Each structure stands twice: as structure tokens, then as C-alpha cells.
Amino acid sequence: MTTPATHQSFSTFRKTSLSFLSLLFCYFSFAQLTTKNLPLEELKGFSQTYYYSPGHESRARDIARFMENAVIFFQNEIDFTPKTKLFILAPQHWKEFAAQPLQEVYGFPHNIDYERLAVASEDNDFWRSFLPPTDRLPAALVLQLRKAYGKNDGSLSMMPFFDLLGLHEMGHSYTAQAGVKMHRHWMEELFVNIMLHTYIAEKQPELLPALETFPDMVINADTAEFQFTSLEDFERLYPTLGMGPKNYGWYQCKLHAAAKDIYNAGGKRVLIRLWKTLKNHQEEMSDDVFATLLEKEVHPVVANVYLKWMQ
Template sequence: MILAPGDWGNYAAKGAVYGMPHYTTNQTLIVASEDNPFWKSFTPPIDKLPPALAAQLIKAYTDKSGNLSMQPFFDLLAIHELAHAYHNQAGLTMQRRWMGEFFANLMLHTYIAEQEPELLPALTLFPQLVISQGTQGFTFTTLTDFEDKYDDIARQNPRNYGWYQCKLHAAAADVYNAGGSDVIKKLWVALKKDKTKLNDADLIALFTEDVHQSVADVQLKWNGK
């Protein structure tokens, strides 16, 4: 369901900020129809950015009115949400909260890279921009925080949640670049096979041996800064 601001409160999940894609309790996918303060909150003044990055952003995110808008990135997140639907229907065991989000981002990135590569700048530049601004003002930055405080972060700290998603988008890009489209297929099989919750050591071993070292590195090399 694509909603204008005036309709958001009638159909979106309670407390969901306008612009945050999500499913309702009846499994309806909710996305925003237009630019909004939440999306804009991640974008610093263009004159404060390095010239090279500013030029890339202007090229990727300038709307028909000549204004900078992150909508080309956020519009792609519907594919991320569909990935959640696919793995839920297939009964995959995500093992960790971060893996559930990373998996959806990897499926999104793989689809865009393989089927619509002209959209890669729109998909990848926004996460780079958010990460480059650092973590000042964010209470949560570790994967342990994401696991233990997921609901609080998602519902009460939308910008902090957005930062995590951007880190996981960037990780998905790195994994795809390292292993190509085979990685999402191997990850699907691995998460389908193991139904019991694994400890960190066994999970890293699973990713290293059955999927790709780059997936294990998402956890091994995570840096909250």
C-alpha cells in the first residue's frame, strides 16, 4: 500500500514514522508515496559534503523539480520488504536480527546489480552518505545492541535504526562484490538447513564454510563507529 501523509495514520502500524517501509499485522506492505522529513533528516547540506560525493548525490537523487530527494533510494526498499516475506514463507531461520535485515538487503542488492544495474548509484550512495556522518547522537551501534534492543531501536529511534540499515546495506554491497550472486543462494540454503539457534562461533563457521567468508566478516569486522 502506497500512502500519502494524510493516509499514513489510518493504515500504517501504530507509531511508525512516515517514510519507514514496514508490514502491518495483517501482512500489508506499507510504503510512503512522497519525500518526507524522515528521509530528509539523513541528508546534510550539500555544500558541507566533499565535492566528489556531492556531485554523485546530485546526479543520483535530484528530482524533476531540481531538488535533492532520497526517494530513489527509499523506493527500492519495497524489494527489501518483499525479501522478508519470501524468507518468512520459506521458513528460513535467520539466527540473528541483523542477519534478517542483512539477508533482505543482500537480496535487494543482488536483484538490482543483476537486473537493474543502472539503479546501483541510487541504492548505494545513500548508505555511504549516512555512514560517513558517523554515530554521534546514536545510543546504539553494536550488533549486540541490535539483537537485544531491536524493538526499542526500530520504534523509538528511527534514525538510529536507519543507520544500522545503512551499515547492513553497505555490507550487502561488499558481500555481493566479493562473491557475486551465488552468495544469496548459498545463504538461503544455509539458513534453510539449520533450524536450531547457533552460538556466535558456530554461526561464523557456518557462514565461512557453507556460504562465503565475506558474510562471516559482517559479524567479525563490525565496527559501531
């Protein structure tokens, strides 16, 4: 079973500068939050708990509806719903509720303790730091970016991508609370990306450009600037994020692209088989045995994430 202790050593990473692609997509800690006397409002009538900074009810309702539709989808498909509390926070409330290492990084979506999740209510500098200078990109890619992240005023915003990552973070609550063993760190992250991609592709395909464009842009660029690209390095360096923030972001983009390939090869049944297989196999396995299990009981395309990582 995945436990928060797995991620405790992430705290050693807090001294590292949080810049472009920093600590992307996933972060856990033991931050102690109090929910007494909250300066936040609460939405009623949903399966999960949603707190939001006053003045952001409309956006909170949009996020809650997105999450709740996904909760219904996953209940039907994998017969499980976790208990989570999503904090939708304005900048003035971020420090109070975010996990300690991320209190200075407004906008970084994260799973605090497998129950509490934090997301931003507003566009912010952290999200803007991911936007590349469009004058250096091929025209076709700029068009893709505008389609996925363009605003009415002609500017770009990464909000459509980051808003989807709340579901990635909730995915970690699914696997942890259900006791589904992930076996490897790469599977821990791949699994929730498969959940996210499957839900979007099945129920909200109009959001696929927002989900796919940014990871595709990163992994199609030259990898020369990244010191680490192997899965062995990912496993070794993940507990301390020793590969560095930008390099970690590259791995996450690879795992988003893998999730897309997996869904496109086998549809939603791959997610269901993978959930059941990992739930039923709690025993320790070598890499080869794990890959064979994935190939035989889930789908060869999942095994290929390990077997053909860089091909």
C-alpha cells in the same frame, strides 16, 4: 522462523520521537487492517496484490513493475514467491492502513504483518528529513548526491532510495513465509538487504547509485555521535529499538554496505547459498558456530559481517 511476535515489543518505541533516520527501513506490528470497502483502487494482472490511492495509478504501476520483476528474479533464483499485498498510499489514506506506530510518519515503508506492506505514493517531509544541507558537504559528495537523488529542477529527493526499500520489506515476507530461520536480528536485516542489493546489481544496475550513496554517506561519517556500534548491542537493543532511531539507521546503513560487499565478493550465488543454508539449519547455534557455518557453507565475506564488524 521469524515471526511477527519478534517485533511486538517495537510498540514500546512509539513514544520516541520520529525524527531524522527514525525507525529506518523496517517496522512490524499487529495492526489490524480491513480490506473490505477499500477507498483504494487495485491493479490487476500481477502476481502480487497492489492497492493504490486514486489518482496515483501511474506511480503504482511503476512500483508494481519494479516489484514484479524482482519477484520473477527471486522465483528463478530461490524458487519461492510469497503472497503480499502492497498498499501505495497518498497522505489521506496513510493513517487508515499503516501500522499503528507509524500512522503519524507518512512515507515510512514497512512490513505490517509479513503479508501487507505499506509505501508512500508521494514525496514527503519524512523523506526530505534525510537530505543533508549540501553547503556543509565536500563538493565530490554533493556531486554523488545529485547523481543519485537529483531532480530536473535542481533539487534533491530521497524518493529513489526509499522506493527501493519496498523490496527490503517484501524480503521479510520471503523469509517469514518460507520459514527460513534468520538466527540473529542482524542476519534478519542483512538478509533482506542482500536480496535488495543482489536484485538491483543483477537486473537494474542503473539504480545502484540510488541504493548505495545514502548508506555510504552515513557510514563514512564520524561515528562519535553514536553510543552503540557493536553487533552485540544491536542484538540486545533491536527488540525495543533501544539504541534510538538515528543509531538504528546507522546500523541499517552498515548492513546495506555489508550487503554490497557480499554481492561484490561472491555475486548472486551467495544469496542462494545463504537462503538454502538458513533454511536447512533450524537448530540453535552459538555465535561462533553460526559464523563457522556461514564461512564454510556460504561465503567467508558473510561470516565477516560478524567476525570483522568494525574493521
